Amino acid sequence: MIKTFTHNELIQYVYDELPNDVKTNLECALQTDDDLAEECAELLISKRSLERVSKGPRQSCISNILLYSKTFNMQS
Amino acid sequence: MIYHFYTNSPKTQTLAYDINGYITFILYVYMNISQRSDSELVSLYITGNEKAFEILVNRHKNRVFTSIMLIVKDEDVAEDLLQDSFIKAIHTMKGGRYNEEGKFSSWISRIAHNLAIDHFRKEKRNPTIQLEDNIKAFNSLSYAEDSxxxxxxxxxxxxxxxxxxxxxxxxxxxxxxxxxxxxxxxxxxxxxxxxxxxxxxxxxxxxxxxxxxxxxxxxxxxxxxxxxx
CATH class of the missing domain: 1.10.10.10 (Winged helix-like DNA-binding domain superfamily/Winged helix DNA-binding domain)
Known part of the structure; x- marks a missing residue:
């Protein structure tokens, strides 16, 4: 019998938090269940969009942190 | 029996003992410090290795900064909060209060998240007028090669x-x-x-x-x- 997966399990799969045995079963289900595969694809697209976007601080900000650490290290 | 341990220098030592307990060989495996796990870098930093801290900061700065930027409006404020987060982390690690059971990445992000939320709430109570547009050029190393x-x-x-x-x-x-x-x-x-x-x-x-x-x-x-x- 093919197990029906919940939306929450799909989210856990997208974020790689499913136990391996459930993950394997879900991947089998993705090959036969078009609705599940479509929802999974939509979630992955959103997730990847978020992953692509990253913003960094200026180098001066990082230098300040490292300087603080060195000074703190010398005092202690 | 093989003992495998890390030293403060960028190399790993492996000592092998025979059945009588005598050291039969010592193997030095040179390992680049930047390849160390967060947990190893924290341990090195606590014992005084500043390079380990630099790697930790550079490894996590963008993700932590992005999470702050999604909560607060201003980049200068976000940078101040990023600095405050790492300063808090320095005090905790050097004060011997760092809990090694959790992940460093989650821990530093939680500190930053809490500081950003506190700031957001304070801002809501006492809003300040922003005089200029926030968009400015970044000179972060991660963007240095971008056109x-x-x-x-x-x-x-x-x-x-x-x-x-x-x-x-x-x-x-x-x-x-x-x-x-x-x-x-x-x-x-x-x-x-x-x-x-x-x-x-x-x-x-x-x-x-x-x-x-x-x-x-x-x-x-x-x-x-x-x-x-």
Whole structure:
């Protein structure tokens, strides 16, 4: 019998938090269940969009942190 | 019996003992410090290795900074909060209060998240007037090799995504930031926000679906030199 997966399990799969045995079963289900595969694809697209976007601080900000650490290290 | 341990210098020592307990050989394996795990870097930093701390900061600065930027409006404020987060981390690690059981990435992100939320609440009570537009050139090392055009596209993409995230209901936004940028598991998010793991998962699902809808509604941008209206 093919197990029906919940939306929450799909989210856990997208974020790689499913136990391996459930993950394997879900991947089998993705090959036969078009609705599940479509929802999974939509979630992955959103997730990847978020992953692509990253913003960094200026180098001066990082230098300040490292300087603080060195000074703190010398005092202690 | 083989003992495998790390030293403060960038190499790993492996000592092999025979059955009588005599050292039969010593193997030095040179390991680049930048390849060490967060947990190893924290241990090295606590014993005085500043390079280890530098690697930790550079490894996590962008993700932590992005998570702060999604909560506060101003980049200068976000940088101040990033500094405060790492300073708090320095005091905790050097004060011997760092809990080695958790992940460093989740821990530093949680510090930053809490500071950003505190700031956001204070700002809500005492709003300040912003005199200038926030968009400014970044000179972060991670962007150093990007062209001006690539940098601009990245800035615009970030601004669009940030605007979309800001429109999400507060509980969805919170889970999204914690999972995506604070590197917390859904169970950790559930514990931190006082909800069940199923609620946290459900909120994340709606956040991703809502974002996808908003992305689909975004107008397509074409190069106007190639396509005339």
């Amino acid at each position: 001006a055009e690539a940098l601009q596209i990245r800035e615009e993409t970030f601004a669009r995504l940030k605007a979309m995230i800001e429109l999400l209901p507060e509980n969805q936004k919170e889970v999204l930031i914690m999972r995506h940028y604070a590197d917390m598991s859904f169970q950790e998010i559930a514990d931190a926000t006082g909800v069940s793991i199923n609620t946290a998962l459900g909120r994340m699902r709606y956040a991703l679906i809502n974002l996808r809808k908003k992305m689909s509604n975004q107008p397509k941008v074409y190069d106007q030199n190639l396509y005339t209206q």
